[in-house]
Amino acid sequence: METIQGISSFTNTSFQTAVTIGTFDGVHLGHSKILERLINNAKKTGLKSTVLTFFPHPRMVLQKDTNIKLLNTLEEKKQILEALGLDYLIVHPFTKAFSRLSATDFVRDILVNNLKTKKIIIGYDHRFGRNRNANIQDLITFGTALDFEVEEIPAQEIDDIAVSSTKIRNALLEGDITVANSYLSYNYMLTGSIKKGKGLGKEFGFPTANLHIEENYKLIPKNGVYVVKSILDGKEYFGMMNIGYNPTVAGTEKSIEVNFFDFEGDLYDQKVQVGIIHRIRDEHKFDSVQALKEQLKEDKKTSLSLISK
Structure with a gap:
């Protein structure tokens, strides 16, 4: 796996990518299902599996939530993702300026022109662009116009991920390492x-x-x-x-x-x-x-x- 610091440093011109976007904190069992789907799909279609993530966590920047606690440090997350067989991890600095990027600019300039995206695997509730005003239907519309496919992760899987993350955090705070490890799978x-x-x-x-x-x-x-x-x-x-x-x-x-x-x-x-x-x-x-x-x-x-x- 190659780790890229910042989208502008991804200077690929020779291949196209299958992309998913998110924080993937903990990279637990629910996340692993999505990542395995991404990696397997990329292999079948000749694409490079790519995760686009952000650091600092958006809540640290937009809500100034300095009390937020994460399950993984950035280095730990890299280690786990590499073990899954991911091709590329792009860690983009999350700033207020980046959060103001319009949905059109994000999709056209970053996903299509920069990352050469041909497939996006994303949650049904994913929102993006300035003020998070665009949703998955907008992304599908962009895909039709800009020639990439969108695969929607259904509500049940996304809800399972949220529940798992909450249970892991609560278990760790209560000292129940057995429960936490069972959801993490490590x-x-x-x-x-x-x-x-x-x-x-x-x-x-x-x-x-x-x-x-x-x-x-x-x-x-x-x-x-x-x-x-x-x-x-x-x-x-x-x-x-x-x-x-x-x-x-x-x-x-x-x-x-x-x-x-x-x-x-x-x-x-x-x-x-x-x-x-x-x-x-x-x-x-x-x-x-x-x-x-x-x-x-x-x-x-x-x-x-x-x-x-």
Whole structure:
């Protein structure tokens, strides 16, 4: 898959495309059905499968919604889409100026002239153009005039996508990683760089890697202890992760700390991705550091038992 930053950077002159448009946050099971349809159709017709997405999220720009939380960072979304077999991902900067583009200009200049679109697969409720005043019927009319085909994704599928996205977000906020993963069809992931912490985990016999996530829009699951796995130095490792404030040792800042089992090495300043498999328990304030140490031993036993299953 090739990732293109900005529509103007897509300088293709040798092939035509099959396109779908959207944020595809989470790239969950509902999204995957649409993307598989796009990819299969493109292969059959000799087109290149292309997703046109926008960043920042339109709500961040138009509604100044800085509290919006997304299931994927941009890099995570790229990773998932590439695994599906997509040909091109075009990430276009969403700005107020772009939102004012007329429907005619968007279809003629961007979809037809720039992307060489021959087929668009899009939801029945898709709206576009300035003030979102054009709908799928307008798009079909444009298609007749400008020689591209429109395939409508029916209401049931679009509604299923909305329901799935809501259920995933709610499940993560409630700590129900099993439900979230079942809708995603992959383990919910957190990606960040490892930064130095206070070193308390090492003192307790459970050295931790402190995961710093740069993207403040990334949805972080409910505080608590989780079973996770990662690929480190090309090898799979399991571990347990705490999300929270470390109240037993009077922590004041929220942190994400991972204790990898059987891993020896320096991860500082490295980029690490953890997939969350199970949730063990809530974060608690223990009566003593010794009580916390004993609980960590129990957490590890529980983690290993869940991993073995």
